[in-house]
Amino acid sequence: MRRLILPILAGVVAVIGLALAMATPPDAFQGDFARIFHVHVPASWIAFLAFFVTALGSVAWMLTRRAFWDRLAAASAEVGVLFTAAALLTGSLWGKPVWGRFWDWGDARLASTALMFFVYLGYLALRRATIDPVARARRASIIGMVAVIQVPLVYFSVNLWRSLHQTQTIRPDGASMGPEMLGAFLVNLLAFNLVYLALLTSRIRLGRAQEEAAASSVPAGSAITAPRLDPI
DSSP states (O other): OHHHHHHHHHHHHHHHHHHHHHHSOOBTTTBGGGGGHHHHHHHHHHHHHHHHHHHHHHHHHHHHOOHHHHHHHHHHHHHHHHHHHHHHHHHHHHHHHHHSSSOOTTOHHHHHHHHHHHHHHHHHHHHHHOOSHHHHHHHHHHHHHHHTTHHHHHHHHHHHSOSSSOOOSEETTEESSOHHHHHHHHHHHHHHHHHHHHHHHHHHHHHHHHHHHHHHSOOTTTTOOOOOOOOO
């Protein structure tokens, strides 16, 4: 029952966040399309957070060689890829009515986010292709520590290269949005963080169960013995 508390809480907060997002007034320039902001930006934030956790787990595995840290890194990467895909999809849906196109490779934020998405898909593919658990953890940890360099590059890409994307909406000097929109955004950001934690913990438990099942399984053919040839 305790395992259901976090998913239920995440669902409740998500419903509240959705209701608040729909209740905010339309944007003066983008109209109702601006409401995608409440999904697109939190999804992007969770992708960044997830890949930082993957890097943290990778460093911790290198230092301790504990299987938990490898499970954490792998689980967070899977969830991060999911939220990166959500960010790319919602960004494309938002871009069509506002920019007049779904995609533009000339936009630094779009291109760098897509590159990050494919790099972490490669990370997951490497894990599936490596059978030995120690070799898998070692190789994945190296990629997990190196690939995280993309996260700040993606985040600051709108400052380094000006293109279709606007600069950060929320900055240390304040937020360029009204109080109603900001309040709805913060609730949705909390909801996405709770969803991330719920998915992460579930995936870690599943990973541990898979490792225990693999360790206790009997290799195919191990029960077959050589026939006894009794003398006539």
